[in-house]
Amino acid sequence: MNDFIKVKSNLVLTIITxxxxxxxxxxxxxxxxxxxxxxxxxKIFYYHVPLAWNFFIAYLIAMIYSVKYLINRDDYSDVVAMVWAEIGTIFCLLVLITGPIWATPIWGKPWTWEPRLTTTLLIFLTYIIYFMVREFSGTTEQGARLGAIISILAFVDVPIIYFAVDMWSPEAQAHPGRDTVSESSQLIQNLFLFSLVNFSLILINLAKYRIFIEKKLRNTNV
Amino acid sequence: MASPLSTLIIKELNQELRNKDSILSMAVFGLSIILIFSFAFDMSTPNVNSILPGLIWLTFMFTFIIGLSWNFTREKDGMGISLLLTSPIDRGYIFLSKTVVFTIYLFISQLCLFPLFYLFLGFTAITNWQLWALSLLVNWGMSALGVVISGLGFRSKMGDVLTALLFFPLASPVLISAVKSTSAISRGIKFELYSFWCMLILSFAVGFTVLGMFLFDYIMEE
Structure with missing residues (x-):
């Protein structure tokens, strides 16, 4: 951590976060x-929804860098893709934890097999398999290559999660709609926006720190 | 002169015609699953029609996995795929040929198994042409995804375990859409009311075919 915050921009970003x-x-x-x-x-929604937005973004970046890795075969793209996949998965796990915290008093039970929950769990499982493949593949290069392919395939699930509340009939839904925030009061919208910026900063900071560590671990000049 | 794609499709079909092992193992496995389902669930209850579409497509998914892993195991043991990969053919054609033949294999196994669903479980929609058209569409989607994932399993140390682990989460949008459409067809609902699900399967089939053609070259690298 000391080496990380020795860089002025990292220190500033960490303090702001x-x-x-x-x-x-x-x-x-x-x-x-x-x-x-x-x-x-x-109130858990000020954590839950920004976490969900940010795991979408993290997986999007992981997917873009996976494509970049397959084309260029550079170690840097692999590191970035893996780091964003890792942080995206942590955020996704937090979404799966904060969701039931809200659902227990509201629905009377922590979990239902409704579309958005199920598809979120599916992408979480797919990324767990992504890390298994990276870990258990014969060589680092093979793990990186196969992982990149899984990351591209898994991203197909992201638009389904986002549009799940529109795709399924209202009877199958338990989740609040996509326009819940925009229909709320101005104060709630402002607080939500602040929370979104906060979690985006946490995401960026974690990614920068993890990339910094991974570079050191691999002992490369990426 | 025959195109590389038609040559590869004919090669796959000839191989199957000689041994008949993929289709036979798929059909026999499917029959076993149907028997297990008919014991495991009370099929005399009035709401059996609500679970039948799910049972049907789960059966086809299991049989598909069996056929797929058998095909790749045979290729591996006979060094067939290694020779194919060293030949001057675009690897996208290898992916496409396997996707086409698995769409056909699945359809043949459905020709055998749908009458059994009627016989043992009372599924009467088998006379509806829309069901058969839907089956072809779902087969295409499952095959495109399945061949990509089997390729991953083929190159990974995890082998068939990876195929089974990855296939079910990633194929779930196709499975859900297939179940919804089959349920609508069996209840005689107009196509306009379930066309959304068919469009979703079509989008997946096209998406995974394009992704497969792009990714198969990277998957099959040594």
Whole structure:
């Protein structure tokens, strides 16, 4: 960590991220209004939805760098693709944890097999297999190549997760629609936007730090 | 002069005609699954029609995996794929030929198994031409994805385990759409009302075919 924050831009980004995270937590607890019927359970959405947006972005970047790796075969593209896949999977796991925290008081149970939950679990499973393939492949090069292919295939699931609430009939749905935020009050929209920026900063910071470590581990000049 | 694609398709079909092992193993395995389902579930209940489409497509998915892994194992043991890969043929053609033959194999196994679904489980929609058209579409989607994933398994140390692990999560959008469409067909619903699901399968089939043609070259690298 010391070496990472020795670089001035990394130090600035880390400090900004920490400040944003503290302010975001304070805003969610102290300033966000309580939504009727949902009360405190709704506040988890300031974490849940930004996490979901950011895991989409992380997987998108992982997919782009996987294509780049297959074309150029450069170690840097492999490192970036793997790191974004890792962080995307952590965010995806957090989405799968924060979802049931909200669902338990609202639905009366932590999990239902509704489309968006199921497709999110599927992409999480696919990325677990991605890491298994990387780990258990014969050579690093083979693991990177096969992993890149899985990352490209898995990304097909992302638009399905995003549009799941529109694709399935309302009877099959339990998830709030895509326009829930835009239909909320201005204060909720502003707080949500702040939280989104906060989680994007966390995502970028984690990715930069992980790339920094991975480069060191591989001991290359990428 | 025959095109490389038609030559490869004829080679695959000739190989199957000589041994008949892929289709036979698929059909026999499918029969076993149908028997297990008819024991495992109470088929006399009135709501059996709501679970039949799911059972049908699960059966075809299992039989497909069996046929696919057998085909690649045979290629591996006989060094067939290694010789093919050293020949001056675009690897995209190898992918396409396998996709076409597996669409046909699956359709043949469906010709054998759909009457058994009627006989043992009372699935009456087998006389509807829309079901057969749907089957061809689903077969195309499953085959395109299955051949890509089998290629991954072929090159990975994880082998058939990887094929089974990856196929089910990634094929689930096709499975869900197939089940929804079959359910609509068996209830005599108009095509316009379930055309969305067919379009989703078509998009997947086209998407995985294009991805497969692009990726197969990278998958099959030593």
């Amino acid at each position: 920490i400040l944003f995270t503290i302010v975001n937590l304070w805003l969610i607890i102290a300033k966000s209004p309580l939504v009727p019927d949902q009360e405190w359970a709704q």
